[in-house]
Amino acid sequence: MTPRPDSLTVEVVDLIGTVVARYHEEYEHAAAEHSLTGTQARVLSLLAVGPQPMRKIANCLKCEPSNVTGIVDRLESRGLVERRPDPDDRRVKLAAATAEGARTAEALRTSLHFAREPLGKLTIAERTLLKELLQRMLGGTAE
Known part of the structure; x- marks a missing residue:
């Protein structure tokens, strides 16, 4: 017989679900x-951090590399992304944000008030604890 989750766990799971839904x-x-889809915006945000091979982008999105090719094609046609050879392996192409793509990713990031405003109500200690708890939940370690 599977143990029944306690009511606090259920409440926390429901709150996490609400936060995730509102963020999305x-x-x-x-x-x-x-004028981007959510997936295009996510790819652009990943690439604004630095160039990535298509396979790594696919892993982050949990999709097939062929899907990423189409997304990168559309972003490239808008001048937000470009393909470059990987300096370590010329057989591999990296997708990279252009200057315009990086500006768009930054504008997107700064327009996400839901994620920023409630966190601003927490103290630095509370935000640090929340970060550490979330990292632990995901199996990582706090930095």
Whole structure:
């Protein structure tokens, strides 16, 4: 017989679900303001950090590399992304944000008020604890 989750666990899971749903809703809205889909915006945000091979992007999105090719094609046609040879392996192509792509990713990031405003109500100690707890939940270690 599977043990029944306690009510606190159920409440925490429900709250996490609500936070995730609200974040995704706002993220999709912010992406649309830049004429992007949520997935295109996510790829652009990943590439704004640095060039990535298509396979790594696919792993982050948990999708097939062929899907990433189409997404990168559309972003490239808008001048937000470019393909470059990997300096370590010329057989591999890296996708990289252009200067315009990096500006768009930054504008997208700064327009996400839902994620930023509630966190601003927490003290630095509370945000640090929340970060550490989330990292632990995901199996990582606190930095």
